[in-house]
Amino acid sequence: MTLIRLTVAAGLALALTACASKPPEPAVDFAPDYNFSQPKSIGFYAMSGEVTGNNPTELTDFQRDRIDSALRSALEAKGFEFVTKTADADLLLSWHLNLMEKTDVKTYNNPSYGASMGTAAIPDTPCTAATTA
Numbered sequence: 001m002t003l004i005r006l007t008v009a010a011g012l013a014l015a016l017t018a019c020a021s022k023p024p025e026p027a028v029d030f031a032p033d034y035n036f037s038q039p040k041s042i043g044f045y046a047m048s049g050e051v052t053g054n055n056p057t058e059l060t061d062f063q064r065d066r067i068d069s070a071l072r073s074a075l076e077a078k079g080f081e082f083v084t085k086t087a088d089a090d091l092l093l094s095w096h097l098n099l100m101e102k103t104d105v106k107t108y109n110n111p112s113y114g115a116s117m118g119t120a121a122i123p124d125t126p127c128t129a130a131t132t133a
Contacts, residue, residue, distance in 0.1 A: 006021055008108040039090030040090060041082055041083045041088060042075060042080045042092070043082065043084070043085065043091075043092055044068060044092070044094075045093060046086065048093065048094040049068075049095065049096065049097075051095070052096060052098050052099075053098045053101075059097070067087050071093065077103045
């Protein structure tokens with residue numbers, strides 16, 4: 001019974017570590033000498049939410065709203081106030097996604113040691129058999 005529990009615990013630990021990969025870090029572009037303590041209000045730039053890359057897909061309104069909401073709540077937690085009119089904002093916030101399709105190719109060298117006795121890896125080797133009568 002203890003062996004079964006240990007096996008189940010190890011399997012759960014392995015499954016949790018497989019799911020523990022963190023999301024990619026965002027690329028942030030700003031002027032390092034700008035003093036971010038002065039502005040208090042932020043508005044979204046009208047052209048925000050563009051999708052580019054080698055696999056661009058259209059975002060739904062639901063997806064755009066979730067990204068906007070996440071940005072809004074993170075910045076409000078830092079003391080900023082969001083305004084609806086961009087003319088009233090001290091800062092304009094813009095975001096876009098760059099989607100890249102990547103393929104993970106793994107190659108395994110599997111030599112054949114079955115019925116061919118490993119000669120399948122050498123195609124130019126003549127195969128001769130001697131028979132006695």
